[in-house]
Amino acid sequence: MRFCRDSVPEPAVRAVVTLVWPGRCAQLLSVWLRRRSRRCGPLTRSFSSEKVIQKDCALPNPSWSKDLRLLFDRFMKKCEDGSWKRLPSYKQFFSKNFQGFQTLYLDPSLVKGEERAQLFTRSFEDGLGFEYVMFYNDAEKRVLCFLQVGPHLQGAPGFVHGGAIATMMDSTTGTCACRAGGIAMTANLNINFKRPIPLCSVVVIDSQLDKVEGRKLFVSCNVRSVDEKTLHSEASALFIKLDPDKSLRKKS
Amino acid sequence: MRFCRDSVPEPAVRAVVTLVWPGRCAQLLSVWLRRRSRRCGPLTRSFSSEKVIQKDCALPNPSWSKDLRLLFDRFMKKCEDGSWKRLPSYKQFFSKNFQGFQTLYLDPSLVKGEERAQLFTRSFEDGLGFEYVMFYNDAEKRVLCFLQVGPHLQGAPGFVHGGAIATMMDSTTGTCACRAGGIAMTANLNINFKRPIPLCSVVVIDSQLDKVEGRKLFVSCNVRSVDEKTLHSEASALFIKLDPDKSLRKKS
Numbered sequence: 001m002r003f004c005r006d007s008v009p010e011p012a013v014r015a016v017v018t019l020v021w022p023g024r025c026a027q028l029l030s031v032w033l034r035r036r037s038r039r040c041g042p043l044t045r046s047f048s049s050e051k052v053i054q055k056d057c058a059l060p061n062p063s064w065s066k067d068l069r070l071l072f073d074r075f076m077k078k079c080e081d082g083s084w085k086r087l088p089s090y091k092q093f094f095s096k097n098f099q100g101f102q103t104l105y106l107d108p109s110l111v112k113g114e115e116r117a118q119l120f121t122r123s124f125e126d127g128l129g130f131e132y133v134m135f136y137n138d139a140e141k142r143v144l145c146f147l148q149v150g151p152h153l154q155g156a157p158g159f160v161h162g163g164a165i166a167t168m169m170d171s172t173t174g175t176c177a178c179r180a181g182g183i184a185m186t187a188n189l190n191i192n193f194k195r196p197i198p199l200c201s202v203v204v205i206d207s208q209l210d211k212v213e214g215r216k217l218f219v220s221c222n223v224r225s226v227d228e229k230t231l232h233s234e235a236s237a238l239f240i241k242l243d244p245d246k247s248l249r250k251k252s
Numbered sequence: 253m254r255f256c257r258d259s260v261p262e263p264a265v266r267a268v269v270t271l272v273w274p275g276r277c278a279q280l281l282s283v284w285l286r287r288r289s290r291r292c293g294p295l296t297r298s299f300s301s302e303k304v305i306q307k308d309c310a311l312p313n314p315s316w317s318k319d320l321r322l323l324f325d326r327f328m329k330k331c332e333d334g335s336w337k338r339l340p341s342y343k344q345f346f347s348k349n350f351q352g353f354q355t356l357y358l359d360p361s362l363v364k365g366e367e368r369a370q371l372f373t374r375s376f377e378d379g380l381g382f383e384y385v386m387f388y389n390d391a392e393k394r395v396l397c398f399l400q401v402g403p404h405l406q407g408a409p410g411f412v413h414g415g416a417i418a419t420m421m422d423s424t425t426g427t428c429a430c431r432a433g434g435i436a437m438t439a440n441l442n443i444n445f446k447r448p449i450p451l452c453s454v455v456v457i458d459s460q461l462d463k464v465e466g467r468k469l470f471v472s473c474n475v476r477s478v479d480e481k482t483l484h485s486e487a488s489a490l491f492i493k494l495d496p497d498k499s500l501r502k503k504s
Contacts, residue, residue, distance in 0.1 A: 116380070116403040117451060120413035123404035128368070129375070151368040152375035161372035162426070162438045163419025170414040186414045190442040199369060 058089040058134065063127025064148065067202040067226050071146040075135045087134040087143075087175065091122040121171055128152040130168060134175055141180040141209035145172040148202045159196040165223060166191055169235045172205045173219040177239035180209040181217040184239035191235040202226050215241040310341040310386065315379025316400065319454040319478050323398040327387045339386040339395075339427065343374040373423055380404040382420060386427055393432040393461035397424040400454045411448040417475060418443055421487045424457045425471040429491035432461040433469040436491035443487040454478050467493040 060069055078084040121130045131148040147168055155161030170189055177184045197203055207221040217239040223232040312321055330336040373382045383400040399420055407413030422441055429436045449455055459473040469491040475484040 117406045117409070118404045120405045120407060120416050123376070123381070152370045153372045154369045155372060156437065157369070161419065162422040162441065163415065164372050166418035166422065166441065166443075167413065167415025170418065174414070185408065185448070186445050188442070188444050189414065189418065190440070191418075192440050193438050196437070 054090045054092065056088040057091065057122050058087060058132070061126045061131070063150075064131060065200075065202055068131065068133075068146055068148045071202070071204070071226070072133055075133075075144070075146075079135070083139065084135045084137050087136055089119075089122060089132075089134070091118045121167060124150060124152055130164070132168065134172065136175070136179050138179070141176065143172055143176040143179065143207050145175075145205040145207075146202065147205060149197060149199060151199055154199055156196065158199055160199060162191075162193055165193070165197060165233055168205055169207075169221050169223065169233065170237070172207045173221045173235070173237040174239065176207040176209055176219050176221075177217040177237070181212055181239070181241065183242045184215075184217050185242060186237060187216075187240045188238040189235060190237070191233055193233050195230055195232050197223070197232050203232060204228075215243075217241065306342045306344065308340040309343065309374050310339060310384070313378045313383070315402075316383060317452075317454055320383065320385075320398055320400045323454070323456070323478070324385055327385075327396070327398075331387070335391065336387045336389050339388055341371075341374060341384075341386070343370045373419060376402060376404055382416070384420065386424065388427070388431050390431070393428065395424055395428040395431065395459050397427075397457035397459075398454065399457055401449060401451060403451055406451055408448065410451055412451060414443075414445055417445070417449060417485055420457055421459075421473050421475065421485065422489070424459045425473045425487070425489040426491065428459040428461055428471050428473075429469040429489070433464055433491070433493065435494045436467075436469050437494060438489060439468075439492045440490040441487060442489070443485055445485050447482055447484050449475070449484050455484060456480070467495075469493065 060072060064072070075084055076086065079086055121132070124130065128150040129152050131150060132145050134143055134145045136143050145168060149160045149164065153160050153164040155164070166189065169191060170186055173189075174184070174186060203223050203225060205221060205223050207219055209217060210220050211218040219237045219239065220235070221237065222234040224230060225232065312324060316324070327336055328338065331338055373384070376382065379400075380402040381404050383402060384397050386395055386397045388395050397420060401412045401416065405412050405416040407416070418441065421443060422438055425441075426436070426438060455475050455477060457473060457475050459471055461469060462472050463470040471489045471491065472487070473489065474486040476482060477484065
């Protein structure tokens with residue numbers, strides 16, 4: 001089955017976009033869906049023999065360590081009563097399906113390399129880069145990310161690159177901001193690196209929406225060892241809700 | 253030719269380490285070299301039939317765009333009078349050759365995945381991730397990084413992930429700090445994201461050592477478009493010089 005532009009079922013679009021793209025502006029689709037709905041009428045589903053296989057990367061694979069699996073299992077149980085929700089995650093963004101969405105923020109003719117585009121945090125082979133799963137608690141406006149840092153994320157020998165830590169803090173706080181407060185992009189990220197993270201270890205990233213002021217969403221975050229004894233990093237992040245009438249490419 | 257531990261020629265060690273690992277603690281080797289010199293006496297070179305081929309990733313490859321090549325050519329000319337210096341860059345760290353170095357900061361028995369370890373910023377195939385070259389000006393205590401952002405660095409559709417920007421800001425300011433002030437690691441990184449960076453474009457990261465206070469190194473940084481008209485991001489970073497008598501794994 002293959003989804004075509006303007007024929008993608010809305011639940012599928014919402015599911016994919018809010019989850020394919022957890023670190024950023026997941027709910028950005030609402031605007032496009034509303035516009036498309038006005039333009040196209042009720043959504044229909046298009047079937048063809050060509051299958052699009054999207055692997056959900058936020059599920060265990062053979063590279064996951066015992067620590068990561070235990071955390072995953074513990075929180076999957078917490079999902080049963082609905083208090084927590086696992087967030088699926090995919091490598092690709094269905095760009096062809098979202099030309100309407102893209103034109104809200106950028107000129108599609110200027111987009112380069114979109115055929116080969118992959119979400120940064122999912123662009124490694126299993127086990128070599130970021131192995132992670134995020135869980136969201138709506139009541140607490142909180143996202144937990146369980147992260148195993150692969151050998152291709154090295155900075156200082158034996159330790160994770162500060163940029164890799166920043167990447168996952170941005171993704172986790174971004175997911176928290178978008179889930180809790182709406183479509184938003186990072187405006188500021190202020191990270192204190194306390195203790196370096198050993199390569200190939202598992203850490204817990206805990207982020208929470210602290211405050212909303214108009215279009216500003218304030219999110220805090222920390223990275224701890226699985227036993228919670230070591231505070232590796234902490235950060236504060238500011239996200240700004242996007243205005244669908246303004247392009248991201250032009251000076252707003 | 254293969255280098256063996258305690259038989260690596262000092263100029264080679266210095267060349268490799270200060271350049272393989274530009275984003276971090278390049279000069280950390282000095283301590284180990286001094287200790288090794290006392291332990292082993294004058295250095296000798298060991299030859300064998302096994303060759304270690306290390307590709308310098310900071311040289312043009314077919315994926316480089318015209319913009320990146322022009323910047324590279326312009327600054328290679330500036331290197332001729334010695335005012336600027338191109339900094340080579342490699343995927344792997346010669347871990348086996350630097351056990352002595354590693355033991356200064358961590359317990360080697362705890363190091364996981366080192367056989368597969370790769371520098372985060374060099375862990376992509378040509379053209380898919382970070383394509384960059386850095387130039388250093390010693391008189392100005394300044395590092396310029398010319399960066400082409402590949403399609404596997406995507407965040408929001410059509411744009412670079414904030415974490416990928418943070419990664420290269422950390423690497424560039426880290427190189428600047430270590431080149432200008434000595435062995436150091438990132439303690440704080442505070443980034444303001446002004447305008448998103450289109451995927452597959454080329455940007456210029458300009459970093460400068462602003463101040464040294466004891467073991468603290470203050471470095472500022474900005475990311476601009478090639479025509480300098482667009483300020484994409486700016487950051488301030490604090491680095492702390494490492495104490496070789498303290499392990500990175502233990503609470504200092």
